[in-house]
Amino acid sequence: MNPADDSDVAVISMRGVSAAALSDPSLLIAEGVDWTVRRGECWVVAGMQGSGKTDFLLMIAGLMPPAAGVYEFLGQKTPIFETERLEERMRLGMVFESGQLLNHLTVGQNIALPLRYHHDLGAEEAAERVAPLVEMLGLDPWIHSTTGTLGRSWQRRAGLARALALRPEVLVLDNPLGGLDPLQVNWWMGLLESLSRGHPWLEGRPMTLVLTASDVRPWRGTTRQFAVLQNHRFLPVGPWSALEAHQDPAVRDWLIAAALLPDPGPREDLE
Amino acid sequence: MQTGNGTASAIARARFLTTATPRTFTAYIGRQFFRFIFTLQGLTAFALITLGVMLTRWRSARRLIWPAISEQINKSGLKLLPMFLFLSAALGFLVIGQAVAWLTRVGAINYLGSIMVLVVVRELGPLLAAFLVLARIGTANVIELGTTRATGEVEALEALGIDPVHYLVAPRVIGMAVGVFALTVYVIIGALLSGYLWAFLQDVPLRPGDYFAQLAGALSGLDFVLLAAKTLAFGFIVAIVTCYHGLAQPLRLADVPRATIRAVAQSVIACVLIDTCFIIVYLTV
Missing domain, CATH: 3.40.50.300 (P-loop containing nucleotide triphosphate hydrolases)
Structure with a gap:
């Protein structure tokens, strides 16, 4: 349409x-x-x-x-x-002010989480699918970092990536x-x-x-x-x-x- | 689970229970009674919701949830094994040490196997496993989930269409139930073996064959069934109580320590009550 x-x-x-x-x-x-x-x-x-x-x-x-x-x-x-x-x-996707990333996951795992949950994907497959998104948002250097090591602005950006993963x-x-x-x-x-x-x-x-x-x-x-x-x-x-x-x-x-x-x-x- | 309505009722309850200290003894008793009723209602609802989610969604997101279950089994079972082997050896020494001394005095050393079954298999093994899993993993559950709740991560999950009970609670419930069951088996085996070692060191005139024959004679098929049911129930209830206090209540970070204390106390009481039910089954069947 x-x-x-x-x-x-x-x-x-x-x-x-x-x-x-x-x-x-x-x-x-x-x-x-x-x-x-x-x-x-x-x-x-x-x-x-x-x-x-x-x-x-x-x-x-x-x-x-x-x-x-x-x-x-x-x-x-x-x-x-x-x-x-x-x-x-x-x-509908939502981006929280502080990102609200899950602390027990890495940044990459956080971004891939909705894809893994809703499309039943394995970790590697989901990571491949979100790779262009991660690159687009400039999050590559932090993909394996824990969320606590990220600054607030980058946490928010990771939150945006997570919300966009399902293409709302x-x-x-x-x-x-x-x-x-x-x-x-x-x-x-x-x-x-x-x-x-x-x-x-x-x-x-x-x-x-x-x-x-x-x-x-x-x-x-x-x-x-x-x-x-x-x-x-x-x-x-x-x-x-x-x-x-x-x-x-x-x-x-x-x-x-x-x-x-x-x-x-x-x-x-x-x- | 949805934050909105659940939060409204939980806040109303919290307000009722945390208003100024009651001035009369009757008011105190009344408040304690309502606190008990609210807690029981909350725990029952949470347990039913969790069971419902586990049954209806057991096939969804398998490639995410099943590894999470494996991780929880590893955390609640395998990683605790060294500590449990040490404790099982200690338990065997303690029970046999006392039993041998007293049974020798009354000339009833042939009941050693029966006593081991009665004390270790039916009572101490399962309870010890449940309490230690509660102490090591249950408290961590409340803190992890309470922090998750207080920092708004639960809302983030809901915003992504991820059911927090499915993603956070179900793996813990299965992990702890399997963990308590498996650790109880190891505790029992360890205690029975170390028990014989202790008897041997005390020069008890009991050959290994006789000892294990006594054990086999004292054990019935019902013991295995009830042992499995009891340990799974312990694991389930400890997981439900700890997850409930961590996740299902509106928490600030400052509330997490209090929630942890409440969860431990209620888990211990729940385990003892379940144990009492099983004792009644043992005595009546």
Whole structure:
């Protein structure tokens, strides 16, 4: 199927969804979320640290059910963890901020793990299959290293390789640029742009991306959509121009706090 | 296993059980009772889930899971063998040393084989093997899995569509069950042989043929069946309790030592209770 033909297909659809914190299900981080992500889109979910972006992403990834409302992934109600729905499950990949690699495995074993588990491959066969991916992500020197010897940024990169091993259609990434040096930021931006357009690893199929960011400045551009998660509200805003012009006080407060808008000075109501 | 709903109920339980210390004795008894009920419910559910996963997924991901099972058998069995051979020799010396002294006084040395079967084969061998596997491997299980849980690796597995029970628990359960069974056999053989050596050194007038004839006479087919059932049950329950406390509870790294202590205490109690059931079977059959 030509990807252009199905660009209107809703990959993620939320209607009246409330998301809870993983560590405390009684604490709601967002309520009444109505949001649609279409195939091939790249959404940046922005918010301050502690606003609940990671928990929201875990819910998107299906790792916890919505506290209320209807969340559909590719037209199917979540959660999608039943064995019978594994095929759907494997269409979504997740990259954690710290990589979340398994400590008892080497980097190479971590990357090959999903292939070995889902396709019942031997160690050597799986390693051969992920070799191009490992090379593409520049992880060759660490392939036999234990995860503890890797720096945080490289652990995250290994986490990306592991998530891409099954060639998912949708990739959710938790703060992929957090704490990276400019060189690494450029590398991540380039790769994600390439995945979004259709990377050879994905046989040219554009990937749908949803990612979180505390600092959205590197993501400025015309091709991405933005949403803001702030004060228990999730606001799907749209492109960068819409974000800058948005009049909602929560969004404007956040833009000012993130130094994306000039600070108007002390507010009278706070004095 | 899914993190979301499981976590919600587990957190609710943890809150109930960790709120301020009860002020009255009745409240203390009540809380202990509910703690016991919740633990029992959690362990039973976890055991059933594990059994279900083992039965329904025994053919999936064989090239990943079966090597993991071999590794666990190696860890829970083969690697402990030198320590167990030493302990079996010591056990034989201890039992025979005491038994010979007392049986000689009452002129009942012909019961030496029977006593060895009763004490070593039916009771001490299996219990010793279970407790040592618990100490060496069970505690490591709680720490490994607790760390895995606390560092978010379980969520990473779920995000990859990998069932943590299938990948992390099933190999440990099979490995520990086989390990306890195999080590018990070695402990028993070692203790029976070292027992005769000790008797020989004490100049007990008992020829090897007579000693082993006494052993064979004291053993019945039921002993072999119950020995296998008991040791497999010990291994299974130790693995379930330790994996449950490591994996099935929401943990911070700081909670891991407490979870380990709880797992050891509950494993010992569970093994003793299982042993009691088998004693009843021995006495009634």
